[in-house]
Amino acid sequence: AQSVTQLDSQVPVFEEAPVELRCNYSSSVSVYLFWYVQYPNQGLQLLLKYLSGSTLVKGINGFEAEFNKSQTSFHLRKPSVHISDTAEYFCAVSPPVMGDKIIFGKGTRLHILP
Amino acid sequence: EAGVVQSPRYKIIEKKQPVAFWCNPISGHNTLYWYLQNLGQGPELLIRYENEEAVDDSQLPKDRFSAERLKGVDSTLKIQPAELGDSAVYLCASSEGNGEAFFGQGTRLTVV
Numbered sequence: 001a002q003s004v005t006q007l008d009s010q011v012p013v014f015e016e017a018p019v020e021l022r023c024n025y026s027s028s029v030s031v032y033l034f035w036y037v038q039y040p041n042q043g044l045q046l047l048l049k050y051l052s053g054s055t056l057v058k059g060i061n062g063f064e065a066e067f068n069k070s071q072t073s074f075h076l077r078k079p080s081v082h083i084s085d086t087a088e089y090f091c092a093v094s095p096p097v098m099g100d101k102i103i104f105g106k107g108t109r110l111h112i113l114p
Numbered sequence: 115e116a117g118v119v120q121s122p123r124y125k126i127i128e129k130k131q132p133v134a135f136w137c138n139p140i141s142g143h144n145t146l147y148w149y150l151q152n153l154g155q156g157p158e159l160l161i162r163y164e165n166e167e168a169v170d171d172s173q174l175p176k177d178r179f180s181a182e183r184l185k186g187v188d189s190t191l192k193i194q195p196a197e198l199g200d201s202a203v204y205l206c207a208s209s210e211g212n213g214e215a216f217f218g219q220g221t222r223l224t225v226v
Binding site: 004009032034036041042043044045046049051090092094100101102103104105106107 | 118147149154155156157158159162170205207213214215216217218219220222
């Protein structure tokens with residue numbers, strides 16, 4: 001079975017400052033990893049995904065994440081945040097079987113301070 | 115291309131009443147998911163379909179919840195009778211099996 005731990009429930013950061021949202025996973029098999037963003041009263045939107053290959057993954061809106069197998073981590077980063085990045089961010093994991101269930105972390109709320 | 119469409123967006127019902135949610139996935143997506151999202155929590159899988167077959171319904175409370183996906187396209191999720199604790203957002207997602215799921219905007223259910 002897989003599980004996901006998002007270490008911070010809330011992260012405040014000043015506008016134009018860098019940010020890192022932490023995610024660790026647990027699995028006895030290799031996994032696919034995802035970051036989703038949820039804006040207020042909206043569904044989830046995929047930011048980026050790691051399926052295989054390069055461990056540094058670039059996504060939409062200037063976000064990137066790095067898969068670290070030895071530390072079982074998949075932290076999300078952005079070098080300079082904007083007020084529009086205010087949202088809930090979810091890390092997720094899936095077994096390496098296409099179409100299998102996706103297991104989500106509890107989410108990290110990103111607060112952008114002016 | 116239209117995304118995943120869910121209706122209604124909001125629903126308020128009295129406890130013990132039935133309620134149904136509808137989902138129209140992206141055309142061609144064989145996998146359909148129903149997730150439950152409580153306030154301040156991540157989505158939790160209720161049921162997953164491959165075409166018309168429910169391949170994972172282990173987390174669906176079958177005493178009051180039911181779902182169907184006739185013809186392997188649209189899906190409905192029903193609760194009967196609803197309880198106060200069912201108040202949450204119900205999310206539908208679909209995937210063509212390439213590791214990416216597309217989510218609808220969700221149905222926010224309030225049971226009073």
